[in-house]
Amino acid sequence: MSGGALLTPGVAAIVLFVLFFGMIALRVPVAFALGLACLPIMAIEPRLSPMIVFNETFKAYNSFILLAVPFFLLTANLMNVGGITQRLLRLSRALVGHMPGGLAQCNVVLSFFFAGISGSSTADASSLGKIFIPAQVKEGYDLSFAVAITAVSSVLAVVIPPSILMIVWGGTMSVSIGALFLAGILPGLLLAGVQMATVHGYSKLRGYPTSVRSTFAELLGAIFVAIPALMTPLIIIGGKIFGWFTATESAAIAVIYAGLLSTFVYREMGLKGLHKALLDTGRFAGIALFCVGTASVFGWMLAYYQIPKALLQMVTSWGMGLITAGFFVAFAFLVVGCFLDAIPAIIIVGTILEPIILKVGMDPVQFAMIGIVALAFGLVTPPYGLCLMISCAIAKVKLTYVIKDVIIMLLPMLGVLVLTILFPQVTIFIPSLISPEFLK
Amino acid sequence: MHKFIDGYYRLLSWLLVVSVAILIIPVSLQIFSRYTALIPSYIWTEEMARFFFIWMIMLGAMIGIRDSSHFDIDLWPELSPRANAVVKLFAHTGILVLALVFVWYGVKFVQFGWNQHSELAELPMWYIFIAWPISGATWLLFLGPQVIKNLRVLANGEPQP
Numbered sequence: 001m002s003g004g005a006l007l008t009p010g011v012a013a014i015v016l017f018v019l020f021f022g023m024i025a026l027r028v029p030v031a032f033a034l035g036l037a038c039l040p041i042m043a044i045e046p047r048l049s050p051m052i053v054f055n056e057t058f059k060a061y062n063s064f065i066l067l068a069v070p071f072f073l074l075t076a077n078l079m080n081v082g083g084i085t086q087r088l089l090r091l092s093r094a095l096v097g098h099m100p101g102g103l104a105q106c107n108v109v110l111s112f113f114f115a116g117i118s119g120s121s122t123a124d125a126s127s128l129g130k131i132f133i134p135a136q137v138k139e140g141y142d143l144s145f146a147v148a149i150t151a152v153s154s155v156l157a158v159v160i161p162p163s164i165l166m167i168v169w170g171g172t173m174s175v176s177i178g179a180l181f182l183a184g185i186l187p188g189l190l191l192a193g194v195q196m197a198t199v200h201g202y203s204k205l206r207g208y209p210t211s212v213r214s215t216f217a218e219l220l221g222a223i224f225v226a227i228p229a230l231m232t233p234l235i236i237i238g239g240k241i242f243g244w245f246t247a248t249e250s251a252a253i254a255v256i257y258a259g260l261l262s263t264f265v266y267r268e269m270g271l272k273g274l275h276k277a278l279l280d281t282g283r284f285a286g287i288a289l290f291c292v293g294t295a296s297v298f299g300w301m302l303a304y305y306q307i308p309k310a311l312l313q314m315v316t317s318w319g320m321g322l323i324t325a326g327f328f329v330a331f332a333f334l335v336v337g338c339f340l341d342a343i344p345a346i347i348i349v350g351t352i353l354e355p356i357i358l359k360v361g362m363d364p365v366q367f368a369m370i371g372i373v374a375l376a377f378g379l380v381t382p383p384y385g386l387c388l389m390i391s392c393a394i395a396k397v398k399l400t401y402v403i404k405d406v407i408i409m410l411l412p413m414l415g416v417l418v419l420t421i422l423f424p425q426v427t428i429f430i431p432s433l434i435s436p437e438f439l440k
Numbered sequence: 441m442h443k444f445i446d447g448y449y450r451l452l453s454w455l456l457v458v459s460v461a462i463l464i465i466p467v468s469l470q471i472f473s474r475y476t477a478l479i480p481s482y483i484w485t486e487e488m489a490r491f492f493f494i495w496m497i498m499l500g501a502m503i504g505i506r507d508s509s510h511f512d513i514d515l516w517p518e519l520s521p522r523a524n525a526v527v528k529l530f531a532h533t534g535i536l537v538l539a540l541v542f543v544w545y546g547v548k549f550v551q552f553g554w555n556q557h558s559e560l561a562e563l564p565m566w567y568i569f570i571a572w573p574i575s576g577a578t579w580l581l582f583l584g585p586q587v588i589k590n591l592r593v594l595a596n597g598e599p600q601p
Contacts (some may be wrong), residue, residue, distance in 0.1 A: 027527050028534035029510035035538050054549040061494045252467040282456035286500010383513045
């Protein structure tokens with residue numbers, strides 16, 4: 001297509017990226033900067049016109065797969081207003097409350113449960129932040145530690161299935177979403193494990209408090225009330241893997257199930273709570289998904305100038321092996337994740353890197369998981385780390401105040417990222433065990 | 441004017457709530473019709489869901505301007521009120537340009553869809569396409585008071601009480 005193009009791929013890439021970064025430096029919202037960066041080229045290139053903005057945004061939004069995003073957000077919001085989060089909190093407290101830094105351990109464990117039901121890290125950060133940050137400060141934890149652990153543990157939601165990022169990845173790059181769900185389990189457990197170890201280290205060093213061990217009866221009681229809530233991940237993930245319903249439908253099932261639990265089993269949701277959950281969902285989903293549309297326009301421009309192909313030729317000459325390619329993917333997503341929301345990052349960067357990965361012969365599922373784990377870091381790395389921003393906003397502190405603790409907590413997690421790169425089994429083992437037909 | 445903008449904002453918020461709530465209906469119909477014989481399997485459920493979804497996104501994007509909740513990246517150190525107003529006005533100019541594009545070319549987009557119909561439910565496509573120019577116009581409307589506020593700060597050198 002670029003045969004009759006006025007600009008060469010190199011020039012077009014420079015114009016697009018310089019305009020984009022220039023505008024976000026001037027605090028133009030990211031979603032608008034992505035669209036605006038494309039306009040000058042559309043104006044000067046004779047074969048292009050701004051109508052592309054409309055065609056591409058329409059095509060991006062007219063997607064049954066992305067519909068899962070508001071559903072997972074709504075599930076999370078219903079869990080909060082309907083008392084499901086409270087039940088899971090009771091269970092996490094009974095499980096790990098007696099450990100050193102018990103409340104912070106609860107935070108990680110609750111994030112883990114939350115991650116298995118909702119697919120949204122931002123919903124996790126905002127709801128758990130409101131519970132744990134004030135509670136931890138009250139018990140004598142340092143504020144910067146409390147904010148950092150809330151933000152860092154919330155990223156589990158995108159790695160542990162179900163996950164919005166897996167659905168978007170599967171949808172844009174034609175990878176089986178069921179396989180991605182299964183592939184996320186082991187890295188998710190590893191991440192939660194190293195987070196708990198980090199909390200343990202902190203608590204030993206700083207003498208953070210523990211609470212009394214729950215009796216066995218208390219533990220059983222906590223498990224019993226949490227059982228209906230803990231069924232949700234089984235329904236969602238099981239339904240997807242056994243092919244009962246599609247990813248979007250499983251998200252809708254999660255909404256209905258969370259709504260029924262909140263209304264009839266835990267009986268904590270009224271009309272006011274429902275209204276709030278719906279409005280919060282619409283607000284956040286609208287903003288996040290609008291950005292997907294303009295990111296698609298930006299991605300279309302890159303594809304029009306065949307910039308991914310140019311990059312592939314450049315990179316192929318380096319002669320990368322599997323592991324080098326893995327590190328390259330991780331590095332690219334770590335850097336991009338600092339500046340961009342995860343969904344547009346997948347749409348733009350994922351599609352650029354895909355040909356390179358196919359060339360070196362990496363399994364698409366492993367590629368996806370390296371990308372998703374790396375993007376999970378992006379949720380808490382400044383300047384644009386959404387979960388960190390949310391946690392800081394709840395505690396009313398600046399990002400710089402907590403950044404040291406965040407970096408300390410991210411270092412062991414970086415080890416997990418390296419494991420997913422070095423050992424394909426970390427991601428591929430469980431899917432190959434349960435549903436090998438999903439893997440290529 | 442402020443009253444009108446407030447009322448319009450409340451209307452949009454209400455429509456947003458309805459659009460999120462309604463999304464769940466066609467998708468559940470689709471699942472239930474597959475597994476039970478109670479309701480026929482409607483072929484248009486998926487299309488219906490996608491169309492409400494598009495409206496939900498555009499409504500959320502409209503409201504986001506009034507809430508100033510579209511994500512931006514703050515790399516600046518603490519600025520004086522005046523310098524801060526200048527940066528904000530730059531950002532507003534950016535949004536303004538895209539809003540004008542959405543209005544101007546959005547009208548063409550609607551005209552282009554005027555005689556088109558959707559594949560399954562045979563809905564006129566302009567029902568959907570019109571969300572784009574409406575978004576552009578709504579952004580302009582919501583941006584107005586914010587631009588005026590920052591211009592005042594720029595002129596007086598301090599935030600208005």
